[in-house]
Amino acid sequence: MISERSLDVLRVIVQDYVANNEPVGSKTIVERHDFGVSAATIRNDMASLEEEDLIVAPHTSSGRVPTDKGYRLFVDRLATVRPLSPAQRLAIERFLGESVDVDGVLERTVRLLSQLTHQVALVQYPSAAHSAIRRIEFVSLGPNKVLCVLIAAGGVVEQRVVDLPRDAGEDWLGVVQDRVNGAVHGLEVGDALARLAELAEATGGSDRDAGLALVEAVREQLAVERHDRLVVAGSSNLIRGERDFNGNISPVLDALEEQVVLLRLFSEMEEDRRGVSASIGRENASFGLGEASVLSASYTGTGGRAAHLGVLGPTRMDYTANMAAVRAVARYLSRLFGENI
Amino acid sequence: MISERSLDVLRVIVQDYVANNEPVGSKTIVERHDFGVSAATIRNDMASLEEEDLIVAPHTSSGRVPTDKGYRLFVDRLATVRPLSPAQRLAIERFLGESVDVDGVLERTVRLLSQLTHQVALVQYPSAAHSAIRRIEFVSLGPNKVLCVLIAAGGVVEQRVVDLPRDAGEDWLGVVQDRVNGAVHGLEVGDALARLAELAEATGGSDRDAGLALVEAVREQLAVERHDRLVVAGSSNLIRGERDFNGNISPVLDALEEQVVLLRLFSEMEEDRRGVSASIGRENASFGLGEASVLSASYTGTGGRAAHLGVLGPTRMDYTANMAAVRAVARYLSRLFGENI
DNA sequence: AGTTGGCACTCAAGGTGTATGAGTGCTAAG
């Protein structure tokens, strides 16, 4: 069993190491913190911590550094997610105050988050799965090319070009458009999917193939939504922490461009009771981010359904402060979407 | 005056330095290239080149390295933009073959370009300024919020949320929508701007303010288009060349996120007769990219009007190969937009 | 049982000194 004081030691090791980027030794601890015991005692505690694989010594003889497991314990049991400072709250209010449209808000949000945390910030587009469909518009682009524009509540717009199997006249397009709109207007995206399947079944006549192609396109459009996109900011913050990534940040930059990986990671993260979630170091190894940590929280977007936002940084990051920032920004964003747009 | 052979020397210095990342000395040159003269002679030539500020010696006694001016001369007079290898052409055809919509094509293009060049690739959204307006749609989002969707030829879609000064009913919206569509349908974006101004003038009655707000929103939407956006790929390639950036790639990453800077740079670059343009090192200093070079070419997008694409990398890059790739990709993209979408 | 001081040991980091070799400029001769 690990003593109470040993956990305190772990806490200050994490804090000092994050602050100074230097392995922290027993002597440093007694100098900087008032434990009321001698360095030798701290050394004993550190020995138990090392036994539990919570800290390691990079070299035979230099201070200790938290392991991933150590960070995990710190995050789960030792860190308090304290509210932001008034100055920071003000920054959030001021930043997000002037909202224009969804794109603009997300853009601002992600910048804000990266400035607050000095890490790479990520914001997922809000899901449209539960927002009502306002209108579907077919626009002829050429002989057998049709642009299909989907407008949902909350100002979400999706577009897609469809190749039709045969030439389609403007008037025919209009008829199909009216029929489709009549079928799905006001429905939630999820329900609309089912409704369209029925519609496709019921379609007949000589236009069957072309009609099917169109309906199918709309269904795809509903299924693959922008929810699968991230807005990113602050990637230059990676450079500052390059050392922490073993000098190898290429996989991180690739992941930021790839996005799919990060979205999967987001989706697998479960919030704890404090409203934030952390995935630390090797826990991300399967995503190619074994040297990185990700903090995330979810916010409720336009459609009422949740999307994620968060930060990505080196394992050695200030979890306390960053978790606070992530949570606060997520809450503000939810509020903003709730009342405004 | 600089002798013909001296220019040859400059050429091999650029090529060797780009290939090996080592300052190249007189002895190395005579070993690797068949100049038919001795090292001492090469040294004399190098002295003239240095006098002209085309090369410099990093240390008192190690080989020479091209200056920005040297690269410039190389690009302008010494480099031949030779066609791509059949394998590369094949890669382009295969990559861009399966086109879906504008977004998809640009996405693929930028990845392709970054893979061909091993640099950061940039593709600007095609300008909609000369494409015809297909339809403008107003969708009510709330008491006095309207979503304004603009659909132009070529599948370009713009959206924007407008706050109205007063509550607007669905039917009133419909009326305005019909009037606006009647006014601008089929017009080029540029002409539509003027036409809308007239329309706003002619608007009267109690709805004047609300109508003005809507029309004004459409005008802004026409003016500020996606043309102002870049798609980026391959930023992890920056890491490989980090040394070349003096180990300081933060400003570059910032510029990639900021985009505005790069767009301005693109717009200031003029293509030469070969269809490519280069901006080298310090020439970019005012953009905060003094250690970087940018190659660009323009392509003709959907509306028939041009947008830019290019690559960004360290000053020490393979200009010959990269210029070829940029030009080839631009041509392919033009062709693709011309025939297909 | 837990805490403490003492001691020998380890090892990264930083400094100094020396050899090496690639490369240069210059000069005088071909």
Add this chain to the structure above:
DNA sequence: CTTAGCACTCATACACCTTGAGTGCCAACT
């Protein structure tokens, strides 16, 4: 104009040493 030769310059690498922070262990103390 070209060439060979020579003296000179540095960056790099390596070996070597010193320093100091930090450790583990043990015996003694509370």
